[in-house]
Amino acid sequence: MSQIIPHILNGLSLGLLFALIALGFMLIVGVMELINLAHGSLFALGAYFAMMIISPNLVWTGAVGEFWQAVPLSLRYGLAILVAPVMVAVVGMGLEFCMRRTYGKKAEYGLLMTFGAALVIEEAIRLVWGPSEQYLQVPQAISGAVLFAGLIYSKYKLFAALFAAGAIVLVWFFLERTPYGAIIKAGAHDSEMVRALGINLSRLRLLVFGLGAGLAGFAGIVLTPIWGLRPHVGIDAVIPAFLIIVLGGVGSFWGAVAGGILVGLAVGITGAYASEWSLLSMYLLLIAVVSVRARGLLGKKSALEA
């Protein structure tokens, strides 16, 4: 039994990271009823932007880049983790702007459109940063290993889980305790009514998409030191994200968090017995849950079902 505990811990921290990936996806699905298949590409884009800030290409930036390289890594990393999500948010807003033509049509068009966008962003990454595997530097302070209860644990994974938990709490606070969150939730519930109350719905959607994209970018920065950074890393992010949302129930904040942790636990525990097959468990979990509960664990009726 005691052998399983590290796997459960591993699963929990993985679950928090999965929940972090799913958060931005959840926001966009909840408010706009749009499955953003470009989520994974925005995730990858966040990591690439961060890499660009942390270790800029000296050929392009010249002396400024050389000066910046001399600045301590922790400072560069800190700036990257703040600025790169904003840059991704801007890209996301641009995407939302293009998406406007598909509103009011069948939901499949949104899906197709974001699939195309995902392909375009991935190819653009390949064009700019090349197809090979790269890595994102992290400061000394949060890399290396820690000993915890006789177990060696990667310090960065611990920090990543903390980052994820922090982001989840912040998003919860934003959604539940601020007037903006109330408007977003109201927009998810009944967008007609929100518009009737004089709130600019298209600006709301732009902001929500930006926020969702920014969260995707943030998740990318947190996760790529663990997963590695390559142009198609996004696919590893978007699949769990949509699994978690469907599992947890569309538009439910706690559903996304619970779904993320469940998927993390399933992957972590099956990893103990059959590491080769561990990722299969999340698909089987989804199929099992959705066969019984069509709306996922905590989902309410959604317009997506129609």
Next chain:
Amino acid sequence: MDALQAIVGRWVSREMLLFLLVLVTLPIWIEPFGLYQYLGVEIVIWMIYGFGFNLLLGYSGLPSFGHGAFFGIGAYAFGLFQVQIFENLLLGIMGAVAASFVAGAIVACFLSHRRGIYFALMTIAFGQVFWFIAIKWHALTGGEDGLLNIPRPALEVAVTSVGLGSNVALFYFALSVLAVVIVVLWRLVHSPFGKVLQAIRQNETRARFVGYNVWLFKWAAFSLSAAIAGLAGSLFSMAQQSAYPDVMSLHASGIIVMMTLIGGGFVSFWGPAIGVAVYFLARDVLGTMTETWLLWFGLLFVLVVLFKPEGIAGAWQQYVGTGSHRRVASLFRLGRK
């Protein structure tokens, strides 16, 4: 005589004959265009795949993002049959079709009461399951490398035997399969069955209230479409002489959606064929000019979704329908003055 004409008219159309005529002559003119015979094989195989897929996407309005799984199952089943059991062309193809039909039928049991986005999401999940199994089950599938050295068995009709070793021979074999698929599908979509599928696409609730067993129709369309994908997959494993998990990935499954949509599968029976031809020509023509041709193809796809969801076939229909071709012609006359 008229009765005969009526029967023939139900099974074939003028466009069909024209389309097949163009393809029959393809081995003669493809090389002078600077392309190669194998491209023809690929195009024909993906057209089979696309026509089968459009039964689901265009006619029933069910977007499957996991159809690569059935294409892959067909390819693996054909390869395993040839390598593990014995070399036989037609039995191998039948085995592949049966395997993908069974897989599709099982998946369809989980999917047929879903619609819209939830349907699409579940197809992604199932597609990923099959893709994952194909990668991980080394003993059966050969893992990421896949099955290698799959033979191209000879076609045996009565006492004669025709080798399919050359790409031209394989092209004509695949083309005859395509011809059968087109005739059957054409008949099917113009039958009462096809009309019900279109009714489901337009309004599923209404179709149910009229009294159709919507679940069964969706199940049948999905299983049939999966079987055709498997048929295409078996030909593909012959063409490549190998079967590998790449064709089952989400990326590959998405590409067939793109092809069908760009061509105009929503408004025309011929949409998938146009889309497949455009995709492969783009790959080979743009691909020689730039490494990132998929970027430009993706942009084209995004533009089509945004501005012309009816695709190339839809644009053509509109162009002919509104008489704008005459207006364009008059513009040219103006220019000449």
